[in-house]
Amino acid sequence: MDTADPVTRRRAATVAALRQLLDALGQHRRSLTDLAVAFGSDKWGAHWYTPLYERYFEPYREQQVKVLEIGVGGYKAVDAGGESLRMWKHYFRRGMIYGLDIFDKSGLAEPRVQLLQGDQGDQEFLRRWPGSTGRSTS
Numbered sequence: 001m002d003t004a005d006p007v008t009r010r011r012a013a014t015v016a017a018l019r020q021l022l023d024a025l026g027q028h029r030r031s032l033t034d035l036a037v038a039f040g041s042d043k044w045g046a047h048w049y050t051p052l053y054e055r056y057f058e059p060y061r062e063q064q065v066k067v068l069e070i071g072v073g074g075y076k077a078v079d080a081g082g083e084s085l086r087m088w089k090h091y092f093r094r095g096m097i098y099g100l101d102i103f104d105k106s107g108l109a110e111p112r113v114q115l116l117q118g119d120q121g122d123q124e125f126l127r128r129w130p131g132s133t134g135r136s137t138s
């Protein structure tokens with residue numbers, strides 16, 4: 001139950017609205033660690049990867065990158081998981097994010113987030129993927 005007084009609630013709403021505005025203007029950039037916490041990604045907490053990732057990915061942050069995450073999370077449930085996909089989407093605000101999972105995860109699709117079903121051990125599938133969606137960076 002929300003027990004905050006009206007002034008505190010209004011102040012919180014104003015701060016949230018300002019954050020949204022600054023986000024939209026691209027002036028308020030949250031760190032990858034902040035985004036991992038905000039979206040519940042296992043990249044911070046279960047693992048401690050985000051500072052290292054950020055060191056390498058920061059130069060690409062404003063670019064129209066294509067990111068492939070292998071293993072979406074949530075296993076058989078079609079609309080569970082995807083926490084890290086959302087983290088990447090908000091980190092790379094111009095990027096296209098792809099999630100590959102052995103299970104159908106199509107319930108997680110949203111603008112700039114596309115789900116692919118396949119086996120990470122299927123070399124032919126992985127070879128075809130960059131050709132169908134863009135250039136490989138490796």
Ligand SMILES: C[S@@+](CC[C@H](N)C(=O)[O-])C[C@H]1O[C@@H](n2cnc3c(N)ncnc32)[C@H](O)[C@@H]1O
Pocket residue numbers: 041042043069070071072073074075076081082083084085100101102103118119120121
């Ligand atoms: C631990 S979760 C991944 C967590 C996710 N990376 C995140 O950031 O929240 C593992 C996921 O990998 C998927 N998976 C397991 N074997 C796979 C395979 N051979 N190919 C593709 N995905 C697989 C599972 O269905 C599950 O959703």
